[in-house]
Structures are given as structure tokens and as C-alpha cells.
Amino acid sequence: MPSPQPGVLAPVNAHAYFLTLTVPGHAARAELIEAIQDVQPAAQALAARAKTSRLVCTLGIGSGLWNRLSPANRPAGLRPFRAVEVEGRVAPATGGDLFVQIVSGRHDLNFELATRLAQRLRTLAALTEEIHGFRYLDSRDFTGFIDGTENPRGKARAAAALIGVEDQPFAGGSYIAVQRYVHNLDAWRRLSDREQEQIIGRTKRSSVELPKARKPATAHISRVVIERDGEELQILRQSYPWGSTCEAGLYFVAYTKSLHVFDSMLARMMGVVGDGLHDRLLEFTRPVTGATFFAPSLQMLNALWRTSRSHSREGSGAES
Ligand code: HEM
Structure with missing residues (x-):
């Protein structure tokens, strides 16, 4: 099995840095592929200099950009984020061509790598979002729940x-x-712990699942736990709290072998599955961005590398 990029399966760490970039139509394909393929070597070089910080990085490529780079050879399930809008609840699709998640024990290292990558990509892509995420207390979201x-x-x-x-x-x-x-933390803090627990579906202090009788069907975990053919659907969440004392929330990131799994969970949260219910957590938080990407294996990134470098040596711009 080809190896995933190091950030995909990595455990939670103290700091995360997220970059989203848009690539204009006129960007040179060969140059862009080279810059994309320089991401992992740059991360690995920095990681080797500070091993105890366990720096890892993941690069994701959006559906539109993938089409431009390799239209004939696409991951079967890659497609843009599907916006959802229902009864005033909105999950917007804001898109992006490249996504970088950097995680380590040190914010300065993450920032160093982010700066180098942003400089490397400067002439090829526009930075549309740059966010610093971090572990909060014992891996809690700002709602206070683990x-x-x-x-x-x-x-x-x-x-x-x-x-x-x-x-x-x-x-x-x-x-x-x-x-x-x-x-909306002001509104959230006005609730009692008991009310908050009914919205999440777990206890606040220790994250113990509420007994069935006390767990509403509108609780977050009631909405996102989905069984198909006797098995629970799974995603791997790599989210981090982000923000300041004025505006804050969760930078939600899910790695999945199928975007359908994420779609099904989000649909039940938003309340578009026909049971008349939505996730009450969405009365206290709202997504302001939404995007999907594909993170190729390391081997696939390297194969693109060879193709691109040999193409540029031969002066060819043909699609691989
Ligand atoms: C602001 C947004 C969100 C917050 C604050 C949040 C918070 C939480 C919390 C506190 C838990 C319980 C502890 C745990 O098992 O991790 C949880 C579980 C979970 N969340 Fe979220 N979540 C958010 C968005 C989402 C979204 C968008 C999805 C998927 C579309 C999702 C999927 C899940 C899943 C699959 C679980 C595990 C459920 C289980 O097996 O018990 N969450 N979330």
C-alpha cells in the first residue's frame, strides 16, 4: 500500500497551521507541479531539524485544480464541496485549489514552514486563508467539551x-x-452545563456518552453517529480550535476514504435528511467556509515530480 502523507494519520499535537490557496487559470502547469512537490521535502527538512516537535504536513489538491493538472486520471470521489442551505442554516462552499495542514509541537516551526511554502507558491497561487489552530486545554473545543x-x-x-x-x-x-x-460563545455560555451536555450528547467534564434516555435525537453525537449495514461510518477528525478573544471557533478537518461519509454526517447535522431534526450545536456555531481536497499518497506526489521535472527538461507541457 502506498504511504499516506505524514499529516493524514498523525496524532493531535499542540499547534496547527492551515493555508488555503487559489491558483489562477494562467499559472504554468509544470512550475505548479514542481512547487506542489516541493512541499513534503520542505516539511521533512524542517522536521528533521527539530525531531521532538513531530512536525508533519499534508497537502490537498482541490477538484478544479486536479482537473487542470490531470483531467484523465482523477480520484473517483473527488468533487467540490456541496453547499447546504436550509431554514437559515448555511454551510457555504468557499472552495480552494490547494490546502496545507501543518501540525507540530511548535507554532514557530509551523509558521516557518508556512512562510516558506507561501513564498514558494507566491507567483503561482493567491493565499485566501491562513489560520493558526492550537490544542486548547486537554484537547477541548471552545465549547468546553473534549x-x-x-x-x-x-x-x-x-x-x-x-x-x-x-x-x-x-x-x-x-x-x-x-x-x-x-x-457564538456568549450564547453558549448562557446555557447551563446540563443544557450544553444535551446539545453535545456527552458529559462536559469527562466526555462520557449520555445514557439513551437522556440523550436527545438532536444532540451532536446523535446526528453524526450513523450505522450502515451494522457498522458505524467513520471519519478521521484532525480539527483544531482557532481564533482570538473576539472571534473563535473550530477549524474542522476530516480525512476520509469517501466524501459520502462526511456528506451524510453533515446532512444530518444540517437537517436535510427528512426526519425534521437538525443538530442543536448549529444554533451556537456556524460554518463560514467549506472546501474539499484530495491528499495524494507520497508515491503519487513523487510520480508527478518525475513527470513534471522530465517534462520541463524536455520542454513539454503535455498532460500526464
Ligand atoms: C463546530 C463544529 C463541531 C464541534 C464543536 C464538534 C464537537 C464534537 C464533540 C465535542 C464531539 C464528542 C467527542 C468526540 O467523540 O470527539 C464530537 C464528536 C463527533 N463529531 Fe463533531 N463537532 C463539530 C463538527 C462536526 C462535523 C462538521 C462533523 C462531520 C460532518 C462531526 C463529526 C463528529 C463525529 C463523527 C463524532 C464522533 C461521534 C461518536 O462516534 O460518538 N463533527 N464532535
């Missing part, structure tokens, strides 16, 4: 996130769904 309790562990992480035999040429790759949420 985020990640039921994230897949061990081998289950790869099983949830990585493409396998179902799309063999893209095995070891992963789809990424990204949404930046802004919380």
Missing part, C-alpha cells in the same frame, strides 16, 4: 481515512473536508 474522544484509534485510523483497493491507482490517498466554524 473533541476527539471517539476518533478512530490504531489501525482504524487508516481504515477510516485511506483509499484502498476500491480505487487502486489512488490507494494511500485521502479526501479532506474542511469547514471553519465560528462559535
Whole structure:
């Protein structure tokens, strides 16, 4: 099985840095591929200089850009983010051609890599969003609830996130769904702990699932736990709190072998599955961005590297 990019299955760490970029139509294809392929070597060089910080990075490519780079050879499930709008609840699609998630124990290292990548891509892409995420307390979201309790562990992480035999040429790759949420923390803090627990579906202090009788069907975990053929659908969440004292929320990132899984969860949260219910958490937070990407395996990135470097040596701009 080809190896995933190091950031895909990485455990949570103290700091994260997120870049979203848009590539204008006139960007030179060969140059762009070279810049894309310089991302992992740049991350690995920096990681090697500060091993204890466990710096990892993931690069994702959006559906539109993938079409321009390699229209004949596409990951089967890659498509733009599907916006949802219902009864005043909006999950917008804001798009992006390139997405970079950098995670390590040090904000300065992440910033160093982000700066180098932004400089490398400066003539080829416009930076549309740059966000610093961080672990908050004992891995809590700003709502005060632990985020990640039921994230897949061990081998289950790869099983949830990585493409396998179902799309063999893209095995070891992963789809990424990204949404930046802004919380209404003033409204949230007006609720009692008990009310908050009913909205999340877990206890606040220790993240214990509420007993069935006390867990409303509108609780967050009631909406996102979905069983198909006796098995629970899984995504691998790599989200981080972000923000300032004025505006803050969750930078939600999910790695998945199928975007359908994310779509199904979001549809139940938003309330578009026909049962008349939505996730009450959405009365206290709202997504302000939405985008999907594909993170190719390391081997696939390297293959593009060879193709692009040999093409530019031969002066050819042909599609691979
Ligand atoms: C502001 C946005 C969000 C917040 C604050 C949030 C918070 C939480 C919290 C506190 C938990 C319980 C602890 C845990 O198992 O991690 C949780 C679980 C979960 N969330 Fe979210 N979440 C958000 C958005 C989403 C979105 C957009 C999705 C998917 C579309 C999602 C999918 C899940 C899943 C799959 C679980 C695990 C459920 C289980 O197996 O018990 N979350 N979330």
C-alpha cells in the first residue's frame, strides 16, 4: 500500500497551521507541479531539524485544480464541496485549489514552514486563508467539551481515512473536508452545563456518552453517529480550535476514504435528511467556509515530480 502523507494519520499535537490557496487559470502547469512537490521535502527538512516537535504536513489538491493538472486520471470521489442551505442554516462552499495542514509541537516551526511554502507558491497561487489552530486545554473545543474522544484509534485510523483497493491507482490517498466554524460563545455560555451536555450528547467534564434516555435525537453525537449495514461510518477528525478573544471557533478537518461519509454526517447535522431534526450545536456555531481536497499518497506526489521535472527538461507541457 502506498504511504499516506505524514499529516493524514498523525496524532493531535499542540499547534496547527492551515493555508488555503487559489491558483489562477494562467499559472504554468509544470512550475505548479514542481512547487506542489516541493512541499513534503520542505516539511521533512524542517522536521528533521527539530525531531521532538513531530512536525508533519499534508497537502490537498482541490477538484478544479486536479482537473487542470490531470483531467484523465482523477480520484473517483473527488468533487467540490456541496453547499447546504436550509431554514437559515448555511454551510457555504468557499472552495480552494490547494490546502496545507501543518501540525507540530511548535507554532514557530509551523509558521516557518508556512512562510516558506507561501513564498514558494507566491507567483503561482493567491493565499485566501491562513489560520493558526492550537490544542486548547486537554484537547477541548471552545465549547468546553473534549473533541476527539471517539476518533478512530490504531489501525482504524487508516481504515477510516485511506483509499484502498476500491480505487487502486489512488490507494494511500485521502479526501479532506474542511469547514471553519465560528462559535457564538456568549450564547453558549448562557446555557447551563446540563443544557450544553444535551446539545453535545456527552458529559462536559469527562466526555462520557449520555445514557439513551437522556440523550436527545438532536444532540451532536446523535446526528453524526450513523450505522450502515451494522457498522458505524467513520471519519478521521484532525480539527483544531482557532481564533482570538473576539472571534473563535473550530477549524474542522476530516480525512476520509469517501466524501459520502462526511456528506451524510453533515446532512444530518444540517437537517436535510427528512426526519425534521437538525443538530442543536448549529444554533451556537456556524460554518463560514467549506472546501474539499484530495491528499495524494507520497508515491503519487513523487510520480508527478518525475513527470513534471522530465517534462520541463524536455520542454513539454503535455498532460500526464
Ligand atoms: C463546530 C463544529 C463541531 C464541534 C464543536 C464538534 C464537537 C464534537 C464533540 C465535542 C464531539 C464528542 C467527542 C468526540 O467523540 O470527539 C464530537 C464528536 C463527533 N463529531 Fe463533531 N463537532 C463539530 C463538527 C462536526 C462535523 C462538521 C462533523 C462531520 C460532518 C462531526 C463529526 C463528529 C463525529 C463523527 C463524532 C464522533 C461521534 C461518536 O462516534 O460518538 N463533527 N464532535
